Amino acid sequence: MDIKQLRALLAVAETGSVTRAAETLHIVQPAVSRHLKLLEEDIGTALFDRGRYGMELTEAGEILVEYARRALQELDRARSEIQPNDAQVSGVATIGLLPSTSGLLAGALVSAVKARYPAIRLRITVGYAGHLQKWLESGEVDAALLYNPKTTPTIQAQVLLEESLFVVGPPSSELEPSHPVPFADLSQWPMILTSAPHGIRSLLEQACRDTGVTLNVAAETNSMDVQKTLVACGHGFTILPAIAVNEDVTRGLLRTAPLCNPELQRRIALALPNTRRMAIAVRCATALLVDEMKIAVERGDWPSARWLGE
Template sequence: MDIKPLRYFAEVARQHSFTRAAETLHVAQPAVSMAIRKLEAELELTLFHRQDRKVSLTDEGARLFQHAGRILQAVDNARLEMDELRGLSRGEVRVGIPGMLGSYYFPPILMAFRHRHPNLSLKVVEAGTGSLQQMVETGELDLGVIVAEQVPEALESRVFLREQMMVTVSRDHAFARQAQVRYEDFFREELVMFQQGYFHRRVVDRLAHRSGLTPNIGFETNLLPLIKSIVKQGFGISTLLAMVLRDDPDLVAVPFDEPVWLDLSIAWRRNGYLSRANSAFVDFVLKQTHQV
């Protein structure tokens, strides 16, 4: 089986469109259509339903799509490794970072890494840890920051940061004068939370489940500055990493009566090829952590 038609097939399956797939692949649409027809003829199977410009996978196409991702990733890994052996690596690091860490922990690390390795390019994606984990597993990202306790078998990881989640309130909130906050008291308040898929939200959902309580969520947003603004104005409280609050005099951080610690890891595919550029980035992150 030729790899190019398989790559075209996978892109059409992702885009649900021959036109959008051609645009993404930077080829003419007839070339994509012809490649798919040849692939279907070779396999003697129909891979797509084509109705009223709507494209969807047949059952046979869905089965092939499961294999296609693994095959294409293996080919890309082999090509990258061979390029590096010839000294032709493009030196790209594709890393996914959650919003809180992307705003408060990684900027100096990213800049320092770029200064040390000026020939390497960095592609940074912001998303929740759940999404980042999936993107690393499927090969969309080379590296991703996830919560250590949730690392699946398909990934390998190294813990680089242990940080405490703190109850976050305005300076005039009653909790600001307390040494600690009970879970029961926290969940009675109106909460400002990240949406599902972010470790911030997973922590709160896990604590609520463990305590047998229902979170009173008044605001949901993935915009960290908005969360902080809402809390400052007294319209709710939240829980954020301690690092987010160190240089903000208008917010008060109070620990839970049972402290909540998060171990954060940098992860990559266990059976994938970790390029020299990505290995250098992992090593740099771990060394920076040990220097803190």
């Protein structure tokens, strides 16, 4: 088993075709087929079902693909560390962003990395805090933004900003930014929430325990876009930060009001792994991410946010 065989495995798994995999890898088709054959002989079982609809992974193939992807990511990180001191910063940096922040930060981060470190290959992964933390611990992302994280033996966290949460309703609702909604009033409305135990859902459940309020959960989803669509269509209300709905409010698709009694706030932190060395490319990319977040807050592009970082 060697690196070329693993790269061929991933290319065929992603494209579903030996021909397209060969084009992606810039090698001839027989070479890809040979790599797969040698790999299957080494493993001792078939990795693909070769059918009329293309190459489909077997159960063994799915297992090997998961480990191969992680192994190649670690090799990419090692390669970026082993370079002359005067070499241009290069390598792969996989950054995890929260759905509510990705629209504001993704483009700015790509532009900043391209301008400052053009040899860094940036990968942006978007997910809820619970998923991002698991991916960070497993090595699938190098750094991630998380809600209210606590430093653990596997993760170190630097709190960067604090922002208020808002009630979000359909355009037919009477929500007004100048009229805060008491938390207890949420019990009167059907609520569209993220699935437990992620981010804002955890904050809401803690607030419910503190106040004795019971929410009427009409639907749960792991997609913020679905969450906002259901609210816009009149299926209920939700709780989100202003940054997540700013454009929708401007377009008249949603209405918002601040929460009170109690106010709900979330803290966003940059989380890094304690269990592995951080590559130069990752350190450079995360420094730019922090810079772009601070600029967004100071410029007023991040509504209701207060900068807490240095």
